[in-house]
Amino acid sequence: MPEITIVVDNEVGLHARPASLFVQTAKQFKSDISVTYGERKANAKSILSVLTLGANQGAEITIHAEGEDADEALQALKSLIENNFGEDS
Amino acid sequence: MQKVRGIAASPGIAIGPAFRFERATLQVERHTVDDPEAEWARLEAALKAAYIQLKEIYANAVAESGAETAAIFEAQAMMLEDPELLDTLRSAIFEQHHNAEAALVDASEAYAQALEALDDEYLRARAADVRDVATRVLRELLGVAESPTAGLVIPSIILARDLTPSDTALLDKALVLGFCIAEGGPTSHTAILARGLGLPAVVGAGPEILAIPNGTSLILDGSEGTLIVEPSQETITAYQARRNALTDVMAEAQSHASEPAVTLDGHRVEVVANIGNVEAAHAAVANGAEGVGLLRTEFLYLERDHLPDEEEQFKAYRAIAEVFGTRPVILRTLDVGGDKELPSLTLPKEMNPFLGLRAIRLSLARPDLFKPQLRAALRAAAGHNLKLMFPMVATAQEIRDARTMLEVCRAELSAEGLATPEQLDVGIMVEIPSAAIMADQLAEEVDFFSIGTNDLTQYTMAADRTNPAVSYLVSGLQPAVLRLIKMVIDAAHAHGKWVGMCGELAGEPLAIPILLGLGLDEFSMNPPAIPIAKQIIRSLSLAEAQTIAARALELDSPEAIQELVRSEVDALANF
Numbered sequence: 095m096p097e098i099t100i101v102v103d104n105e106v107g108l109h110a111r112p113a114s115l116f117v118q119t120a121k122q123f124k125s126d127i128s129v130t131y132g133e134r135k136a137n138a139k140s141i142l143s144v145l146t147l148g149a150n151q152g153a154e155i156t157i158h159a160e161g162e163d164a165d166e167a168l169q170a171l172k173s174l175i176e177n178n179f180g181e182d183s
Numbered sequence: 184m185q186k187v188r189g190i191a192a193s194p195g196i197a198i199g200p201a202f203r204f205e206r207a208t209l210q211v212e213r214h215t216v217d218d219p220e221a222e223w224a225r226l227e228a229a230l231k232a233a234y235i236q237l238k239e240i241y242a243n244a245v246a247e248s249g250a251e252t253a254a255i256f257e258a259q260a261m262m263l264e265d266p267e268l269l270d271t272l273r274s275a276i277f278e279q280h281h282n283a284e285a286a287l288v289d290a291s292e293a294y295a296q297a298l299e300a301l302d303d304e305y306l307r308a309r310a311a312d313v314r315d316v317a318t319r320v321l322r323e324l325l326g327v328a329e330s331p332t333a334g335l336v337i338p339s340i341i342l343a344r345d346l347t348p349s350d351t352a353l354l355d356k357a358l359v360l361g362f363c364i365a366e367g368g369p370t371s372h373t374a375i376l377a378r379g380l381g382l383p384a385v386v387g388a389g390p391e392i393l394a395i396p397n398g399t400s401l402i403l404d405g406s407e408g409t410l411i412v413e414p415s416q417e418t419i420t421a422y423q424a425r426r427n428a429l430t431d432v433m434a435e436a437q438s439h440a441s442e443p444a445v446t447l448d449g450h451r452v453e454v455v456a457n458i459g460n461v462e463a464a465h466a467a468v469a470n471g472a473e474g475v476g477l478l479r480t481e482f483l484y485l486e487r488d489h490l491p492d493e494e495e496q497f498k499a500y501r502a503i504a505e506v507f508g509t510r511p512v513i514l515r516t517l518d519v520g521g522d523k524e525l526p527s528l529t530l531p532k533e534m535n536p537f538l539g540l541r542a543i544r545l546s547l548a549r550p551d552l553f554k555p556q557l558r559a560a561l562r563a564a565a566g567h568n569l570k571l572m573f574p575m576v577a578t579a580q581e582i583r584d585a586r587t588m589l590e591v592c593r594a595e596l597s598a599e600g601l602a603t604p605e606q607l608d609v610g611i612m613v614e615i616p617s618a619a620i621m622a623d624q625l626a627e628e629v630d631f632f633s634i635g636t637n638d639l640t641q642y643t644m645a646a647d648r649t650n651p652a653v654s655y656l657v658s659g660l661q662p663a664v665l666r667l668i669k670m671v672i673d674a675a676h677a678h679g680k681w682v683g684m685c686g687e688l689a690g691e692p693l694a695i696p697i698l699l700g701l702g703l704d705e706f707s708m709n710p711p712a713i714p715i716a717k718q719i720i721r722s723l724s725l726a727e728a729q730t731i732a733a734r735a736l737e738l739d740s741p742e743a744i745q746e747l748v749r750s751e752v753d754a755l756a757n758f
Contacts, residue, residue: 109305111254114261140267141258142294145309148301 104178108149112179125161189388191408192374196426197361202339213285226283229323291317368654436718440471444717450725464506474510476707477685496559504567518574520545542575565602576611582628614638619667622674636686659688660741700732
């Protein structure tokens with residue numbers, strides 16, 4: 095099962111607009127996608143559950159994807175995080 | 184035609200229909216449902232309606248305040264499509280046969296509480312968003328009007344019992360001509376908001392205004408503090424002429440906002456801003472502020488669960504000082520305690536909070552709070568024109584104690600190799616009658632005074648400024664207050680020190696000629712008030728203002744003083 099671990103390094107973490115962008119990106123794929131941070135696990139297509147992860151700047155999160163477009167989904171989410179959600183910082 | 188009297192809270196004239204702002208309460212009943220399919224369909228329709236509303240609000244917010252601010256509504260809309268939330272709702276309705284309202288409240292509360300439990304201030308605040316969204320859906324389910332402002336479609340005069348900041352956030356300011364509030368005093372939220380927006384407001388008008396039907400023709404006179412219900416055509420025509428004259432004065436003032444405030448006989452005073460964050464700093468510059476007479480530092484402490492550390496404060500102060508370049512910025516140290524509570528700081532409840540452990544008293548008692556702020560201010564002052572001011576000083580000893588702590592901080596910073604300014608001007612706010620009375624002694628301990636008229640008035644008149652029942656006493660134009668102001672200015676000048684004012688009075692058009700005449704050197708006010716204040720000063724000679732001030736000191740009521748100013752200063756005839 096495809097899985098990546100990545101550090102969220104933008105200024106606010108997986109909050110606010112970054113969280114919205116993350117969920118919107120996840121929703122574009124058919125695969126089931128989950129995010130794990132510490133002991134908490136969230137459905138990547140659920141804004142409420144992503145917010146309740148409480149992933150701050152520097153949080154190391156693991157993203158799992160399962161389904162026909164799993165690899166593309168992970169690639170898209172990875173590049174979103176690596177590009178700091180399009181923020182300037 | 185009927186005339187209702189209230190308190191003048193923000194000058195100007197509005198003519199238009201009434202709109203009553205009423206907050207609806209939502210009652211949720213729980214019961215089991217026999218037809219879950221129908222219940223689910225009802226909930227889905229409500230979710231969809233709420234989603235459409237939020238998308239619309241989002242689009243408006245993007246246009247009005249930019250994508251960053253609007254993002255909150257986008258996130259709220261996403262919550263309505265949240266697959267986890269929908270699963271929870273579906274199982275509550277189909278498996279447990281809960282009604283839609285109960286299912287919604289339970290599910291949203293669970294998420295709100297989960298967010299509140301997180302160790303993150305921002306995410307905890309999102310709990311309010313979850314509840315906001317749930318309320319929006321509930322209103323749809325219960326068939327309660329969309330929001331208290333749903334019927335507000337043409338520019339209107341808002342009538343309400345009182346307005347909270349979240350209420351006024353709902354109001355489309357383009358549709359608000361003015362405010363008339365049954366309760367509240369001149370320093371209530373609505374009054375401050377109205378002055379900030381440059382809209383007329385009358386407060387403390389009494390509950391009878393709440394019986395006025397929507398659409399009733401009204402004239403609101405924020406200068407006189409009156410509301411005229413169903414005025415005659417003649418009255419409307421007369422007020423239209425006054426309103427147009429006022430608008431002309433305002434427009435003229437705006438076009439000269441960046442020019443200095445020099446009287447006809449060449450006396451220059453400083454007109455500066457009261458601000459509380461970096462956004463207001465930009466607004467201040469745009470309105471022609473020559474610096475900052477009052478930087479409130481409480482913004483760093485409010486709406487958060489931890490105290491700001493020295494580094495955070497240093498960065499915030501420096502960011503604001505940089506907006507003003509070489510122009511002065513006066514930083515007021517923490518003014519909390521008593522009635523002003525901070526979530527990050529638990530203080531004992533007091534019987535008389537206005538007379539309790541507030542402001543400088545609290546800072547002196549709590550070096551753990553005071554020292555990081557002093558250190559941050561000293562560091563920010565290096566290379567910037569920053570001055571320091573202590574609030575609520577009652578005695579010379581307090582100034583000496585605060586200065587001692589400042590020197591300790593300076594020595595520590597130097598020892599750590601951090602830059603501190605060679606010269607840092609230190610002043611106090613004069614807002615306790617004892618400080619005004621002892622001004623000649625206190626002047627020896629400071630570089631400047633800044634008179635805080637809101638508190639000085641409430642302490643002098645023994646009238647709580649938040650209590651509408653005694654709001655008729657709370658005017659900075661009370662002769663007793665004016666006499667104290669004169670004492671402070673005279674005492675400071677005798678010692679070669681300058682005097683500013685950062686209370687509401689400094690920006691009140693009808694007070695400006697008197698304050699100018701009394702010799703005030705610096706006028707500090709909310710940014711939108713700056714252009715008109717400068718214009719008033721430019722329309723007068725110092726000699727003329729001195730004559731008006733001397734006559735005002737002989738009068739026995741604020742109303743008589745206002746009348747005097749209106750009759751003596753042509754530019755203020757309509758204020």
